[in-house]
Amino acid sequence: MPDSERLSEDYVQDSFHSYLKSSLTQAKVERLLDVDMLSSAEGDLMITGPALCLYFAALRCTTNPPSVPLPRVNKTTPPLQLTGDNCPRPFIAFLNVWANAVPEIQNLAPEHQHDLARLICGLPPLAQPTNSNLSRIAADLRAVAIEISQRRSFQERYSTDLQAAIDAGEGPSGSRHKVKASFSPPPAYDPSAPKSSHSSPRSDPGDLPSKIPSYAHVRTHSTTSNGYLSPTNSEFIDPKSPVPRPPSPSILTAHSPAIELIRETLYASLADVLERVPSIRRVLHTDPPRAYFAAVSFAILDVATTCVMPDGAVQGVLGQQLTLVDCPQGLRPFMIELAGIGAAAREMEEQDDDAAVQIAAQGGEVPVPRLERVRWMLEKGVGHHLRDEGDAGRRSVEGRAVAFANRINGLALGLTRLKAFRERQGEVFKVLSGVGT
Incomplete structure (x- = not known):
């Protein structure tokens, strides 16, 4: 039509x-x-x-x-x-x-x-x-x-x-104390009008959600290996060594609060994401909110699998490390979820690798790894997984991949609503919109 x-x-x-x-x-x-x-x-x-x-x-x-x-x-x-x-x-x-x-x-x-x-x-x-x-x-x-x-x-x-x-159903107006919905939309993403990053260096404690998304309670599996694989090139990374990050528009100092270390570490990954996923870079000019959210979700997966140490600490930009003990109470759920996503991603890769070896040994066709399907969903958006519908086993695999993509997107949604992230969105947009152009 x-x-x-x-x-x-x-x-x-x-x-x-x-x-x-x-x-x-x-x-x-x-x-x-x-x-x-x-x-x-x-x-x-x-x-x-x-x-x-x-x-x-x-x-x-x-x-x-x-x-x-x-x-x-x-x-x-x-x-x-x-x-x-x-x-x-x-x-x-x-x-x-x-x-x-x-x-x-x-x-x-x-x-x-x-x-x-x-x-x-x-x-x-x-x-x-x-x-x-x-x-x-x-x-x-x-x-x-x-x-x-x-x-x-x-x-x-x-x-x-x-x-x-x-x-609805609460009786006549004024019959009791009226409860007000406290939801307010985040500031509009506007790469052409960056906001000042000097207005408030800290996140307002009242700006933190009382809990992370409800599906983030999925059990975190501890990692038993001494290292892990980079999702981009399968290169072995020593978890005790700082992970090099690409240059970013960072305002981080040695005394910056924890939320800024998490924010700048994620933003440092965005330029790399836009280089690896050119389709997001193109969408950045036609649909900035969609591209920004997808890029942040990719950055979360990247940081979770390359910058989170086995003990849950985050190896951030400028070589700084943030441990869970040092993290403010209100931010710990985000830290725990970031580590959980990294552990789940590595477990997913290990399971798929084991399954691929068995399938190949039997002469079968090795399916696309689940983590790669998750990346497709983060990049292309909802509905992409429906293109490969098949038997009940495949649908079960797709369901787990969609749930994991939702988990990453949910953390991105929670983080980008924090005041400290919103303060820097316009500035980061302006810098990243020129990447690869």
């Missing part, structure tokens, strides 16, 4: 936020979310809300192939369905991933449907035995939600959605 005949982005966004308000309200009624959670400013809530909206939309779907009934503009307008034919092009990948999940969600037993909603909200399943497909379906819905949460149009309206859910 020509773009002129597709629905406008604004119309679809308005419809989505209409459903989002009702979905958050329904989640409150079912006690999946409470008022305290809705009023918080936690980064994970930016993911949970849109994912719940997709879940409830899947339960309501009555068409094949799946489509979304859109709210009527007024009583005289005919009902309209959002389909692959009339969907705005920027949203087609979102619709495809959602549509792929709809039959599976509808075929679940009611108790497993409820458990799926619980998983989306970071709650443990209740039904026994558990359904092994739920984690994969939840990962797909959360992957779409992460991409939605990066859109400025969503960030600017989410507080209103949360407030509507908070107020």
